[in-house]
Amino acid sequence: MSRPVLAGRVAPLGTTVFSEFSALALQHGAVNLGQGFPDFDGPEAVKEAARTAITEGVNQYAPGIGLRALRVAIAEHSARFYGQQVDPDTMVTVTSGATEAILCVLLGLVDPGDEVVLFEPFYDSYDANIGFVGARPRYVPLRPPDATHATWWFDRDEVRAAFGPRTRLLILNSPHNPTGKVFTREELEFLGGLCAEHDARVLSDEVYEHIVFGPARHVRAATLPVFADRTVTVSSGGKTFSLTGWKVGWFIAPPALNDAVRRAHQFVTFATATPLQVAMAAALRLPDAYFQELSTAYHARRERLLAGLTRAGLEAHSPEGSYFILADISGQGHGDDVAFCRHLVTHVGVAAIPPSVFYGPEHRHLGRGFARFAFCKTDAVLDEAVRRLEEGLAPPR
Ligand SMILES: Cc1ncc(COP(=O)(O)O)c(C=O)c1O
Numbered sequence: 001m002s003r004p005v006l007a008g009r010v011a012p013l014g015t016t017v018f019s020e021f022s023a024l025a026l027q028h029g030a031v032n033l034g035q036g037f038p039d040f041d042g043p044e045a046v047k048e049a050a051r052t053a054i055t056e057g058v059n060q061y062a063p064g065i066g067l068r069a070l071r072v073a074i075a076e077h078s079a080r081f082y083g084q085q086v087d088p089d090t091m092v093t094v095t096s097g098a099t100e101a102i103l104c105v106l107l108g109l110v111d112p113g114d115e116v117v118l119f120e121p122f123y124d125s126y127d128a129n130i131g132f133v134g135a136r137p138r139y140v141p142l143r144p145p146d147a148t149h150a151t152w153w154f155d156r157d158e159v160r161a162a163f164g165p166r167t168r169l170l171i172l173n174s175p176h177n178p179t180g181k182v183f184t185r186e187e188l189e190f191l192g193g194l195c196a197e198h199d200a201r202v203l204s205d206e207v208y209e210h211i212v213f214g215p216a217r218h219v220r221a222a223t224l225p226v227f228a229d230r231t232v233t234v235s236s237g238g239k240t241f242s243l244t245g246w247k248v249g250w251f252i253a254p255p256a257l258n259d260a261v262r263r264a265h266q267f268v269t270f271a272t273a274t275p276l277q278v279a280m281a282a283a284l285r286l287p288d289a290y291f292q293e294l295s296t297a298y299h300a301r302r303e304r305l306l307a308g309l310t311r312a313g314l315e316a317h318s319p320e321g322s323y324f325i326l327a328d329i330s331g332q333g334h335g336d337d338v339a340f341c342r343h344l345v346t347h348v349g350v351a352a353i354p355p356s357v358f359y360g361p362e363h364r365h366l367g368r369g370f371a372r373f374a375f376c377k378t379d380a381v382l383d384e385a386v387r388r389l390e391e392g393l394a395p396p397r
Contacts, residue, residue, distance in 0.1 A: 009132050016124060017357045021341065025351035030344075031385040033305075034351035036177070036323060038376040042243040042283075043290065049282040053275035062274040064266050066094025066250065073281035074250050081209075081291075082220040090255040093262050094277060096269045097247035098207045098236040099125055105203045105232050105251065106133045106169075107264035114168035119154065121178055121358030121367055123205065126171050135169075138162040139360040142179055144326075145317050152181040152317070156190060167200045172221060175208035178326055178355055178372040180319020182216040185224070192226030201257065202231040207249075208322040210240045210291050211298050216320035222252070232257055239323070240294065241283045242376075248272055248280045298323055298375070301382060305375040308386030312393050314371075323376040326355060330369035332393065337368050344371070348392030350385045 004011075018035045025032040041047070065071070071088035078084040086092060095101040102125055110116060112134030118126050120141045130137045140162050142152045170191060174183040183191075195202055204221040212218045222231040236249030249272075251261055302319065309316050309327050316327040334340035337354035345351045353374075356367030375382060 009134075012131065013128055017353055021345060021351050021353060024342070024345045028346050028349060030346075030349045030351045031381055031388060032351045033373045033375070033377065033382075033385050034345075034353045036374045036376060037244040038242040039378055039381055040242060042241045042246075043286065045286070046241055046243070046279050046283040050275050050279035053278040058275045058278055060274065062094070062271045062277055064270050065262060066092070066272065067274065067277040067281070070094055070248075070250075070277045070281040070284075073284040074252065077284045078220075078252060080288075082223050084220060084223050084252075086252050087255075091258050092250060092252050093258060093265060094272050095236075095249045095251060095265060096272045097238065098205060098234050098249040099247070100265070100269055101232075101234040101236075101249050101251040101261075102126065102203065102205065103129050103132070104261045104264040104268055105234065106130060106135070107268070108261035109201050109203075109232070109257070110135045110168050113166070115164065115166040116169045116171060117159070117162045117167055117200070118171040119173070119176070120360060120363050121355045122171070123173060123177050124358060127360070136166070137360060138164075138167070139363060141359070141363045141366050142176070142181060144179075151320060152176070152179040154187075159191065159194065163194050163198050163200070165198075167198045169201050169203060170195050171203045171205065173205040174221075175206075175212055175216075175218060175319075175321025177208065177322050178324045178353070178358065180317075180322045180324055180326070182212055182218060182320040183221075185219045188219055188221050188224055189226060192221070192224055195230060196226055200230070202227055204231050204233045206233060206235045207239050209235055210294055211323055212295060212321040213299050213302065213319070218321065229254055230257075232261060237280045237283055239376075240291075241280075243283075246273070246276045246280070248276050301375040301377070301379070304379060304382050305373060305386070308382065308389065309373065312386060312389035314389070314393070316373075323374055325373045325375060326370045327352075327373060328369060329371045337371055341371055344392075349388045350392075 021034040071092040075086045075088040106129045114135045117138045221227045232253040238244035314327040341354040352371040
């Protein structure tokens with residue numbers, strides 16, 4: 001008998017839904033509103049800073065914890081936008097994207113058999129990484145807006161029931177992918193209270209921190225007293241600067257937590273691309289106008305796609321943040337979200353993502369009535385997608 005090729009920790013994982021639908025999009029010449037990367041470029045000054053760094057020979061390993069210049073820029077950004085004072089030497093670490101930071105938080109703070117509470121639908125790497133460290137996910141579904149809730153919401157009793165003596169970590173993501181929910185201060189305080197009661201730590205994934213639409217406001221969880229000592233804030237420059245391919249991210253945490261996560265980081269990637277760190281420091285120091293224009297431009301794209309989806313017969317709740325819209329497809333008559341998205345990419349020529357894959361098995365059915373559309377695309381691409389949807393979708397039943 002030969003040994004199995006796959007290790008147990010990867011055996012349950014298939015190819016990510018993004019690879020599958022991107023391949024289908026290519027094969028069928030579909031407009032890709034599936035994967036969440038902008039089809040426009042980042043700021044010229046930031047790209048120029050990277051080119052200069054490469055030309056000037058900043059091309060060898062950076063310190064494992066990140067270039068000091070970038071760590072200082074991250075600390076200044078936290079102070080500028082959130083009034084959060086962080087020590088760049090003991091509280092900030094640079095990683096290869098938020099994705100690496102998420103894995104390192106799990107490796108550094110969670111033991112096998114511990115429980116991790118997370119909301120569904122979730123960003124898919126959370127679930128895989130919980131599996132990698134041998135921990136147990138405790139899922140809490142976010143519920144769609146209804147007559148009494150203007151935005152996606154959670155049932156406080158369900159969250160309470162998910163916490164227990166084995167809870168080691170809560171994963172928060174606000175602004176939230178894929179619902180676009182921005183957690184309010186009050187919701188965060190409730191969640192922080194539960195973490196304090198159970199002595200749980202918090203991973204706060206804030207990669208969409210600058211893509212928020214008023215009146216919603218992004219609250220950095222770590223600035224609330226209940227979170228301050230227990231939270232690792234994770235972010236990156238990918239979404240904020242439309243440079244997702246650079247994979248420069250970071251985590252910010254009190255020194256003891258930072259040290260725990262750094263221990264993992266030093267043996268995961270050790271260091272992140274040096275010239276891109278130089279450029280990311282320049283990006284984080286862009287004037288306030290850059291950040292305002294980013295959310296203004298995304299607001300216009302959100303409105304454009306929402307109006308188009310409505311014309312095509314797809315109802316959608318307006319997201320408060322992030323660059324995703326979850327559209328209601330339950331009246332489309334294709335069974336579930338996976339079948340609908342397959343039909344969409346092959347027959348209508350538009351790629352979207354079926355969100356049921358962002359749920360655990362117990363609540364998967366809750367995602368089946370939705371499709372996720374990304375609006376981080378140029379107007380021409382959004383318009384073409386809408387044209388195809390209007391032409392190709394049957395009028396709702
Ligand atoms: C919620 C969330 N967290 C993390 C990431 C990954 O960020 P990065 O590209 O910096 O690794 C993404 C990317 O889509 C995301 O949506």
